[in-house]
Amino acid sequence: MKNLFEFIVEKAIFLSGAASIIFVVLIFIFLLKEGLALFGEVNFFAFLFGQNWYPISDPPQFGILPLIMGSVFVTFGAIVIAVPLGLAAAIYISEVAPHSIRGFLKSGIELLAAIPSIVLGFIGIIFLAPLLKNIFHLGSGLTALAGSIMLAFMALPTIVSIIEDAIVSVPRSYKEGALALGATHWQAIYRVTIPAAASGILAAVMLGIGRVVGETMAVLMITGNAAIMPTSLLQPVRTLTATVAAEMGEAVSGSSHYYSLFAIGIVLFIISFIINIFADIFLHRSKAMKRRKK
Template structure:
C-alpha cells in the first residue's frame, strides 16, 4: 500500500516537473519573440528615417535650407523652380487644426454619452455605427466631399469654389472622430466604479461626477485619443488631395484653397525624375512630415507621463 502511494506521488511529481518545464520554455519563447518583434519594429522605423534622410538631404546641395524651410512659394516645375515648404506646412496645419476643432468636442462628448448615459441597446447601436464610420475608405469620403460637401460649402459661404481648407477639415474630422470616441470611451469605461459611487455618495450630481471625477481620472487616455486623432488628421492624403483645391499658397482663412504636405507628395511623386531636385525635395517634405509626427508623439508621451505622475 505504501509503495503504491509513493509511486503515485512520484508520478504526480514527475507530471508537475514536466508542466513546470513546459511553462518555463513557453515563457522563454514568448519573451524572446516579443523582444525580437520589438527590436524589429525599432529597426524598421530607424531604416525609414535613414532612407528619408539619405534621399532628402541631397536637395540641399542645390537648394539652400533657408529657401526650403522659409520659402513662401512651391513651384517645382516652373522655369525658375522654387521649393519653399511654408505653404505646404501652413496647409497641413490649417487642415489639421480645423479637423481637431471639430472632432475633439464631438468625439469626447460622444464618448461620455456612450460610456455614462446611453442605454445598453443604444450603446451597442452607436458602437456599431462608429466602427462602420471608421471602416469607410478615405477615397469614398473624398468622393462624397467632391459631390456633396464642396457644393454645400460653396453655397453656404457664397464662394466661387467649394474646394477649400474647411472642406478638407470636415472630412478629416470624420476620419478622426471614430478613433477619439473609441479610445476615450475605453478610458472612461475602464475607471473603477468606486470613483463614481464615492462621488455620488458625497452628493455630487451626475454631471459634476463626470466633469470633476471621471474626466480628470481618464485624462491620460483622452489625451492619447486626441493625439492619435491629430496623427490621423495630419497624415491623411487622399481625402485632402481631392477636396482642398491643391493650391500651393499660404491660406489666410479656412475658406480658401490650400495644399498639404501629404497631398503634395502623392500628387507629384509620379511626375518627378528619379534623383532629380524635385524628387529629393519631395523626400525632404516627407522627412519634415515625419519629424512633425514624431514631435507630436513626444509631446503626447510627455503629457501622459506628467498626468500619471500628478495622479499618483
C-alpha cells in the same frame, strides 16, 4: 544538427521582432539619403520657411511654409470639430446611453473606422464641397474647411474609442463619491470623471492629430490643392502629404523637385514621430490609472 535548426528558428523569430525597428530605421535612412540631396542646392531655411512653392518654374522655389500651414490649418480645423464631438459621443456612450444601444454604438463606430478614406474623399467632392460653396457663397467649395470636416469624421472613430476607454477606466468610486456629496450626474461627469480621464483624452487628441496629419487621399481630393499661404479656412490649401502624392509621379528622378519631395517626407516623418511621443506619454499615464483601478 537539431541545435542548429533551433538556433536558426530562434534567430528568425528575433529578427522578425526587430523588423519594426529595422523598417523605421530603413525608412528614415532612405528619406535622408534622397531628401538631404536637396540641401546642396537649396538653403535649409529657405526650404522650411520659404513662402513660395514653385518647384517647376525657372528658377524653381522650394519653400514649404505654405504646405506646412496648409497641413496646420486643415488639422486645426479637424481637431476643433472632432474633439468636442468625440468627447460628447464618448460621454454619451459610456455614461448616458441606455445599455441596449451602448454596445451597438461602440462597435458601430469602430466599424466605421474601416471605411476607406478614398470613399470619404469622394463623398467630400460630390456632397460636401457643393454644400459649402452654397452656404458660404464661395467660388469653389474645395477648401481647407471641407478637408477639416471630412478629416474630423475620419478621426472621430479613433478619438471616440480612446476617450471612451479612458472614461470607463476611471474608478467607479470617484464618480460615486461625487454623487454621494450631492453632485448632479452632469456635475459628476464634468468635474470628476473628465478631469480623471484627462490623459486619455489628450492621448486621443494626439492620435487624432496624427491620423489627420498623415491622411493623404481625402485632402488631396477636397482641399483644392493651391500651394499658397492660407489666411482662412475658407481658402483652398495644399497639405504636405497631398503635395507628395500629387507631384511624385511627375517629378523627374534625380532632380531638385524629386529630392524636395523626399525632404517633405523627412518633415512628415519627424512630425509624426513627435506626435507619437506625446501620444505615448499620455497613453502611459492613462494606463497607469487603469492599473490603479485594479
